[in-house]
Amino acid sequence: MSPQVEAGATTLAGDAQPGVVTRAKARLTSLGEMARMTGQVFSRAVRPPFNGSALVYHIESLGVRSMPITLLTAMFAGLVISLQFGYFLARFGVQYTVGRVVVLTLFRELSPVLTALTVGARLGSGMAAELGAMTVTEQVDAIRALGADPLRKLVVPRVLASLVVMPVLTVFADVVGLVSGAVVVKVQYAISFDQFFQGALDSVLMGDFVSGVFKGGVFGLLIGLVGCYKGLTVEGGTEGVGRATTQTVAITSVAVCLADFFITKVTLYL
Amino acid sequence: MSFVRHHEKRAPGFEFHRPYPGEQLIHFEHLRKAFGAKRVYDDLELDVRAGETLVVLGGSGTGKSVLLRCLIGLQRPDAGRVLFQGADVTAFTEEQFMEVRRHVAMVFQGAALFDSLSVGENVAYPLLEHFPDMPPDEVRQRVAQKLELVSLPGTEHLMPADLSGGMKKRVGLARAIATDPEVILWDEPTTGLDPVTTQSINAMINSMKTKLGCTSIVVTHDLVSAFEVGDRMAMLADRRIVQVGTPDAFRRSTVPEVRAFLDARRAELVADGGTR
Numbered sequence: 001m002s003p004q005v006e007a008g009a010t011t012l013a014g015d016a017q018p019g020v021v022t023r024a025k026a027r028l029t030s031l032g033e034m035a036r037m038t039g040q041v042f043s044r045a046v047r048p049p050f051n052g053s054a055l056v057y058h059i060e061s062l063g064v065r066s067m068p069i070t071l072l073t074a075m076f077a078g079l080v081i082s083l084q085f086g087y088f089l090a091r092f093g094v095q096y097t098v099g100r101v102v103v104l105t106l107f108r109e110l111s112p113v114l115t116a117l118t119v120g121a122r123l124g125s126g127m128a129a130e131l132g133a134m135t136v137t138e139q140v141d142a143i144r145a146l147g148a149d150p151l152r153k154l155v156v157p158r159v160l161a162s163l164v165v166m167p168v169l170t171v172f173a174d175v176v177g178l179v180s181g182a183v184v185v186k187v188q189y190a191i192s193f194d195q196f197f198q199g200a201l202d203s204v205l206m207g208d209f210v211s212g213v214f215k216g217g218v219f220g221l222l223i224g225l226v227g228c229y230k231g232l233t234v235e236g237g238t239e240g241v242g243r244a245t246t247q248t249v250a251i252t253s254v255a256v257c258l259a260d261f262f263i264t265k266v267t268l269y270l
Numbered sequence: 271m272s273f274v275r276h277h278e279k280r281a282p283g284f285e286f287h288r289p290y291p292g293e294q295l296i297h298f299e300h301l302r303k304a305f306g307a308k309r310v311y312d313d314l315e316l317d318v319r320a321g322e323t324l325v326v327l328g329g330s331g332t333g334k335s336v337l338l339r340c341l342i343g344l345q346r347p348d349a350g351r352v353l354f355q356g357a358d359v360t361a362f363t364e365e366q367f368m369e370v371r372r373h374v375a376m377v378f379q380g381a382a383l384f385d386s387l388s389v390g391e392n393v394a395y396p397l398l399e400h401f402p403d404m405p406p407d408e409v410r411q412r413v414a415q416k417l418e419l420v421s422l423p424g425t426e427h428l429m430p431a432d433l434s435g436g437m438k439k440r441v442g443l444a445r446a447i448a449t450d451p452e453v454i455l456w457d458e459p460t461t462g463l464d465p466v467t468t469q470s471i472n473a474m475i476n477s478m479k480t481k482l483g484c485t486s487i488v489v490t491h492d493l494v495s496a497f498e499v500g501d502r503m504a505m506l507a508d509r510r511i512v513q514v515g516t517p518d519a520f521r522r523s524t525v526p527e528v529r530a531f532l533d534a535r536r537a538e539l540v541a542d543g544g545t546r
Contacts, residue, residue: 049402134385141344142382146396146445147371149364 034229037151041159041225044152051157058161062126063168066119070169071176073118077110078102078177082184086191095189099199102181107204107212109264111173112166116219116256119169121249124227127158128248131231132241140232150232159224166220167213174212211267218263222255284357284369288452289320295453295485296341301350303336310336312509314350320452323479323486325496327531328506334489335379337506338455341487342374343367372400375446376455381438383430383445390426393417393445400449416444419481420474436467443474447482454478456488460495468495475499493535497521505531 082102089095131154134140143150182196230244230251289295296318303311310333318324328334339345340352343362351358359370375396383392393413397404410426417423420440430438439459446454456475460468472495478484490496496503497517504514507527513520523529 137380138378138382139384141339142376142378142384144344145342145371145376145378147368147399147449148395 030229030233033233034225037155037229038225040151041155044149045156045160051152054153054157055160058157059164062123062158062161063165066122066165066169067172069122070115070119070173073114074106074111074173074176075180077114077173078106078180079184081105081110081177082181083188086185086189090189095185096191096195097199098185098189098191099182099196100203102185103178103200103204104208106177106181107174107208109212109260111177112170112212112215112219113256113260115169115173115216116166116223117253119166120219120223120252120256123162123165124223124230124248124252125245127162127224127227128230128234128244129241131155131228132234132244133238135232135234136237136241155228155232158228159221162220162224162227163217164220166223167216170213170216174209207267211263214267215260215263218259219256222259223252226252226255284359284362284366286355286369286373286452289355289485291319291321293320294318295320295355296487297351297353298337298340299351299353301337301340301347301352303333303340303345303347309509311347311350314506314510316504316511316514318453318485318487319502320485321479321483322501323475323488323499325488325490325500325503326506327491327493327496327503328489329491329531332506333509334491334506335457338376338457338487338489341455342371342376372449373451374453374455375449375451377439377442377446377457377459379458379461381430381435381442383433383438383441385430387430388426389417389422389428389430389433389441392430392441393426393448396445396448412448413444416448417441419447420444421470434467436463436470439463439467439471440474443478447478447484450482451484453485453487456486456490458490458492459488460490460492468492471495472498491535493532507531 082098085101085105086095086098089098089101131140134154140150140154143153178197178200182193185191185196186193227248230248234240234244236243294317298314298316301311301314303309314337316326316337326334326337336345340347341354341359343359343364347360350360352360354370354374359367362370383389384395387395390410390413393416394409397409397412413426414423417425420443422437422440422444425433425437425441430441433441443454459471459475463471475486475488476499478486486499488496488499497520500517502514502516503520504511505520505525505528506512512527513523513525515523520528520532523532
């Protein structure tokens with residue numbers, strides 16, 4: 001079967017009650033298909049014709065509209081970890097180091113992961129729902145029948161947009177989290193902004209910042225690929241679309257946590 | 271109206287030539303297809319001749335639409351061959367299918383219009399794909415001409431959500447014929463439409479043959495439409511084509527599957543009070 005067919009085909013019911021082996025096989029097949037789709041997306045992304053306007057549209061649609069939830073999440077994350085660290089560091093009389101701890105926690109871990117879990121769920125499920133609806137109404141088949149390539153038209157701009165948007169949102173989350181943290185420790189523990197930010201700047205390295213941004217990019221890629229794959233392989237009408245969106249949220253959450261562990265492991269030794 | 275021939279995106283390996291009337295254009299040969307445990311075709315054989323309207327009849331779930339989808343590569347058979355002008359398309363790559371799809375257009379059951387594009391953009395879509403360097407003025411002109419052909423002039427600005435079911439089908443047809451295809455595949459063209467709209471769609475199928483000289487394959491279980499548009503009919507049952515012939519031959523058929531289908535549909539029409 002061609003990858004195109006795999007991406008857009010609607011299959012009829014197979015076994016009524018699939019066993020464990022059948023389900024395991026189906027999962028492995030899905031993984032293989034997704035890996036192949038990833039390769040196809042990259043090969044199309046680097047070969048003309050490029051669809052710049054679709055990319056800009058999706059960056060605007062995914063990025064700008066995700067900004068409020070990103071900033072809100074980052075603000076509360078900054079507030080909470082600053083409160084917590086301030087409280088526990090005060091026990092040892094070193095509460096003035098709170099800026100150092102907060103910046104590392106935010107830059108390396110909390111900003112990329114929280115952004116991916118909150119915004120990623122929104123982006124991935126949105127893609128799955130949109131492409132799923134197009135699949136069940138035969139619009140994806142129509143794209144192919146009219147001589148176009150659904151991967152190039154639908155998947156490449158979404159995946160690239162997600163890849164671009166997530167690191168940018170991560171940087172915004174870093175800044176907002178840090179500023180909100182500075183505010184709360186000033187109010188709660190009377191630590192000045194100067195002291196907070198000086199501590200933060202002294203301890204943070206460029207590698208800490210880059211590793212968080214890199215994580216954002218990887219998470220964006222995962223979110224885009226899972227959302228598009230689940231959308232293009234929807235089966236079972238509108239019920240299937242609902243199933244695909246919830247599965248996308250679950251899969252992207254697990255994938256983000258898994259990827260986070262391995263990227264952290266690698267970047268700590270770089 | 272004639273249009274300047276623009277540079278086309280061509281895939282290697284397949285060259286279409288204009289067929290002469292009555293020539294064997296498409297041949298489904300020993301086709302086998304299954305979805306999981308459900309076998310759809312077992313050794314299916316069917317010919318389509320240039321210039322004719324072939325109606326494929328059959329009950330729901332017998333795989334009528336799959337036949338159309340196999341021809342343009344939206345699905346692949348498990349075994350057997352689909353020959354288009356002698357070329358075995360089952361072995362084609364997605365790139366090679368692009369050339370087939372320029373000559374074979376499909377009108378989908380639910381029209382499959384792109385929700386986010388206007389009517390005009392929908393009709394222009396295949397033109398921009400197949401003729402990327404066509405000037406915008408000519409694209410607009412051709413879109414207007416195709417919409418006029420399906421009796422929807424001046425509707426370019428409307429969105430699919432603003433259209434009725436019958437209008438959507440007609441826009442779907444305008445989009446399908448935008449590149450002047452030689453073959454049109456009709457997937458359940460009259461399903462879910464009222465009798466008046468059904469009549470207009472039937473008239474449109476006939477006019478595609480007379481005005482544009484298109485070959486049509488119509489998949490349907492609507493007998494009234496089938497007898498109105500079909501030059502030949504084929505009955506799909508028990509995973510194979512059980513009879514192929516003229517509408518008259520079908521009326522007189524003694525093949526049990528055909529008889530059962532015709533009688534059941536006739537009883538349905540009587541039960542409906544002859545409203546259709």
